[in-house]
Amino acid sequence: MGRAELLQELREKTGMIELTDKEFWNAPYFPSGVAKGIVVELLGNGRTEWLLQLFKMHPQHYIFWCERETLANPTAFQQRGVNLERIKFVSSKGDLQQPLRLALDSQFYPFIVAPNNFEDIKTFQRFNLLAEKSKSTLFLLADKSFSTAWPISLQLEISSSAEGFKIDIQRQKHGAKVCE
Amino acid sequence: MRVVCMWFDNPSPTARIAEVFLRFSPQISIRKDRAIFIEIGKCRNLYSEQSFLARAQIILKRQNQTARIGLGSDITDSLAFAKFDCLTLEELPLEAIFDFIDPFERDQALRKATGKLVDSFTDLGIKTLSDFKKIPASQLISRFGVIGRHAHSRVHMQDFISWPFWTPEEIVSEKKEFAHGFYPDLEPILFELKTQLDRIFEIIFSRKKRVTKLQIQIKCEKISTHVDFLRTYSFDFFAPQSSAKGALRIIKDRLAKDLEKKPLLSPVEMLETSIIKLVPFEGGQKNIFNSDEEKFEQINSVHNQLIELLGKENVFQAELTEDRRPERSWKKKHGTPHEANGSAVELLNEIPERATYLCKYPMKIEVTAGYVHIKKRRFKILHWDNQIEKITGGWYEKPTEEIKNVFNRNYSQVEIEGNQKISIFETPNREFYLHGYYG
Known part of the structure; x- marks a missing residue:
């Protein structure tokens, strides 16, 4: 067995081990589901619409929506079937790390959404550890390109069209699992 | 009984100030944020009225507060003296009757009825309290009933007014x-x-x-x-x-x-x-x-x-309103987190689907044949939705006056290159504005 094949096999095995530990959210147009307790990065013109569909599928959970300035339109969220009572909006022009850490630490928000303005790898590492501990999924909305930070477990490029969503997987650490 | 009243023209921390005066007398009452009443008659062997007034002025100065002080034989007259800066009942205007009837401002219905009484007597030329005192009780009762009787007995100091219980707030430290x-x-x-x-x-x-x-x-x-x-x-x-x-x-x-x-x-x-x-x-x-x-x-x-x-402004929940304008179709709610609200959800079925993000302010754009120009960049139009939503209003608020804040917008959904959907509106002057985009 060659070195590359051996590495591949080991990766698959570790992936399988990680997979067994994780629980998954059912997600629209994404049969493998989104793992709980990870950091996800989303890109593309359909990312928010897709995210709202995901939230609609899990109506009993609270959402923490963080922005640099209030641009999200709550009326549209309600129209997409996401009850506004579930969402706590937070806007801060300063560093978003602290409110995000607070939300992750509190373990009340299974869904946390924030813009991806972070560069330091340690920040992502911290988010990853906190998300894992609280089983919250942190969705970071990227602007132009994906981050190269390794603690991000899932990177999806989502484009919307008349038929639905087209999802390109850039990175998926926790293997592929088809939801029931 | 000798009562000192301190009247504060502006709302002041009366409870905190009253605590300082506890060393002069244990019998203190307050009218929330506006007045402090201190009974000093029983302590006349400890200090004179003049010495108390002098000390009170110094204490108020130290507390950075200004108050008018009135000295009377009961709560009612001391309050009126302090409030209207008078020394005798004869100098008081008829409006002072409010302070005789309801010195602690607790009964709004009573104050409303007293207002009618004051208006009637002002029309009849009775403008001071001394004139009012000359009116016999029988005439007051026949015209104003129980309010008239109450006013008469209070102005003639025939009523006993109980002092509302006040104790300083306990401090745990x-x-x-x-x-x-x-x-x-x-x-x-x-x-x-x-x-x-x-x-x-x-x-x-x-x-x-x-x-x-x-x-x-x-x-x-x-x-x-x-x-x-x-x-x-x-x-x-x-x-x-x-x-x-x-x-x-x-x-x-x-x-x-x-x-x-x-x-x-x-x-x-x-x-x-x-x-x-x-x-x-x-x-x-x-x-x-x-x-x-x-x-x-x-x-x-x-x-x-x-x-x-x-900061409070930046942590909120959203509540829908009945306004059709996208930017005003919701408002911030700073109450209890995740509290159910009775917002205008049912109206959503009647309005077209809104963009998931709104621009902070509508951004002026140009539309030329087949292209949209946003911030000096040109984007090809892939699809222009023919369904137009017309939002207009403002005219109904003051139909007889000229209104500057009238809005008249024709919204369209446009798909531009990169399959990006945007929401733009056109004004009657044929100006186009970008107002939102889909996420």
Whole structure:
């Protein structure tokens, strides 16, 4: 067995081990589901619409929506079937790390959404550890390109069209699992 | 009975000021934020009226407060003298009758009826209280009934007015002095505060109370280079706190932020934690079968921390309104977190699908044949939706006047290159604005 094949096999095995530990959210147009307790990065013109569909599928959970300035339109969220009572909006022009850490630490928000303005790898590492501990999924909305930070477990490029969503997987650490 | 009344023209902390006057007399009452009544007749062997008035002026000056002082034989006349700056009943205008009838401003219905009485007598040319006093009771009763009788007896000082019970608010406080001081860092301060908070919360728990306002004072060693050696931090909690753990989290955030900006430069000599305001709560054993209440308290604690960190304006929930304009179709709600609201959800079925993001302000754009120009960049139009939503209004608010704030917009959904959907509107002047985009 060659070195590359051996590495591949080991990766698959570790992936399988990680997979067994994780629980998954059912997600629209994404049969493998989104793992709980990870950091996800989303890109593309359909990312928010897709995210709202995901939230609609899990109506009993609270959402923490963080922005640099209030641009999200709550009326549209309600129209997409996401009850506004579930969402706590937070806007801060300063560093978003602290409110995000607070939300992750509190373990009340299974869904946390924030813009991806972070560069330091340690920040992502911290988010990853906190998300894992609280089983919250942190969705970071990227602007132009994906981050190269390794603690991000899932990177999806989502484009919307008349038929639905087209999802390109850039990175998926926790293997592929088809939801029931 | 000799009563002194201090009347504050502007709302003032009457409870706090009244506490200072407790050394003169135990019989004190307050009219919330506006007046303090002190009975000094029984203490005439301890001090004279003149000496009391002189001392009161000095105390008010020290408290940075200004008040007019009236001295009378009861609550009613002392209040009227202070309020209208008079010395005798004859000088008082008829409006002073309000203070005779309802000195503690507790009965709005009574005040309304008194207003009618004052209006009637003013029309009849009776403008002072001395003129009013000359009217016999029988005439007042025949015209104004029970209000007339009440006014007559109050103005002639025939009624006994009971003093509303007032006691100073109890202050729960923990203070520790350190003979040699300790290193002025956040961790040791929090360590000491934890002990103080634990003790305080034990006391208030036994009284079935929760904390809404708390104050912490840190006193450092006084040295010439450390001007800011005495720090006071006031905490006004969004949700009442019942445990040291929750409160300490909020305190930690504030102290960390402040000490980072302005570090303490000399050893800490004293730490004091005082409870400023308490609210009652239903105590009792924790419900082991239902954790909803505990969860609610924890959510409130997180909410508190977020407010402390980002300010109240930046932590909110959204509530729908009935306004059709996208930017006004919702409003911020700063109440209890995740509280159900009766917003205008049913209206949503009647309006077209909105863009998931709105521009902060509508951005002027240009539309040419097949292209949209946004911020000097050109985007090819892939699809222009023919369904137009017309939003217009403002005219109905003041139909007879010219209104500048009239809006008249024709919204269209446009798909531009990159399959990006945007929401633009056109005004009657054929100007186009970008108002939102899909996520």
